[in-house]
Amino acid sequence: MGPVGQDHHWWREILVRLHGGQPYSDDGMKVMYDKKGGAEGLQFYADIANKHKLTSYGFMDETQAAFRAGRAGFHIDGSFRIGTFQAVQNLDWAVAELPSHNGVKSNFASYWVNGVSSKASGPKRDAAMKFLKHLTSDAAMQLWLKTTGELPAKPSVALSDANKNDPVYGPFILGLAYSHTTEFVNEAKQRQIFLDMMDRVSLQKMPVADAIKIAAQEEQKLLDEHFKK
Numbered sequence: 001m002g003p004v005g006q007d008h009h010w011w012r013e014i015l016v017r018l019h020g021g022q023p024y025s026d027d028g029m030k031v032m033y034d035k036k037g038g039a040e041g042l043q044f045y046a047d048i049a050n051k052h053k054l055t056s057y058g059f060m061d062e063t064q065a066a067f068r069a070g071r072a073g074f075h076i077d078g079s080f081r082i083g084t085f086q087a088v089q090n091l092d093w094a095v096a097e098l099p100s101h102n103g104v105k106s107n108f109a110s111y112w113v114n115g116v117s118s119k120a121s122g123p124k125r126d127a128a129m130k131f132l133k134h135l136t137s138d139a140a141m142q143l144w145l146k147t148t149g150e151l152p153a154k155p156s157v158a159l160s161d162a163n164k165n166d167p168v169y170g171p172f173i174l175g176l177a178y179s180h181t182t183e184f185v186n187e188a189k190q191r192q193i194f195l196d197m198m199d200r201v202s203l204q205k206m207p208v209a210d211a212i213k214i215a216a217q218e219e220q221k222l223l224d225e226h227f228k229k
Contacts, residue, residue: 001048001055002063008194010076013108013180015041018101028183029227034216043208046201057202067093078110079172082149097171109179111153145169151176185226193219 001007012023012033021037024030033041048054055072064081066072068088075081076098085093098107114135116128134140141152145163151172152158158176163169184190197215200206 001045001057003057003195003198004191005063006077007045008191009108009110009182011041011045011194013182014098014106015045017106017180018104019044020102020104023182029223031216031220031223034212038216039209039212042197042201042212046198046208050202057198079149079151079169082168083147086149095168095171097175105178107175107179109176109181111181185223189222190219193222 016037019037019040067075141157200211
């Protein structure tokens with residue numbers, strides 16, 4: 001488990017929703033995980049280490065490193081990690097969709113944006129536009145997928161039959177159909193609120209419901225300050 005890594009996405013957009021809630025209001029301005037789903041999702045997450053003793057937070061510093069070294073048997077991460085694992089010799093691994101709960105499926109999807117600066121001009125801008133055109137070509141996106149594991153941005157490339165049926169890429173592609181993207185106002189601070197919440201539960205032994213309430217208040221204040229601007 002890696003609270004400082006990707007796990008805050010797992011809790012926010014997956015575990016909260018699997019337990020019948022949603023992290024924020026539809027317009028993104030109100031915290032909702034303290035109403036329904038948040039406490040249940042956090043209890044499930046915390047119990048994996050604290051109750052069931054299946055792992056410990058920060059095991060080998062990085063969860064992907066523990067899995068890569070064969071010291072962890074189960075790892076939740078993005079498709080961008082495929083290239084890392086493919087490079088490890090004799091690592092016996094496979095990919096599966098995240099489990100559903102009570103008939104509900106959810107996943108988290110993020111994305112990167114490539115662009116050309118408005119300050120670019122002349123030959124530099126022409127070269128940048130040429131490179132950007134290459135990056136967004138079908139051939140380049142498929143090559144990027146094969147090299148790193150990151151899914152192509154173009155549906156026409158990502159959703160090819162070959163990619164959807166691939167045993168490694170396929171589960172990630174299937175997960176796109178029910179995934180959500182968090183519209184962060186400050187991801188670093190919102191991640192820290194999650195980490196502080198986990199510390200209250202794991203280190204201070206605070207009841208999950210109380211920790212959720214504090215986190216929701218802190219994050220709502222952050223959202224309010226952002227949207228006032």
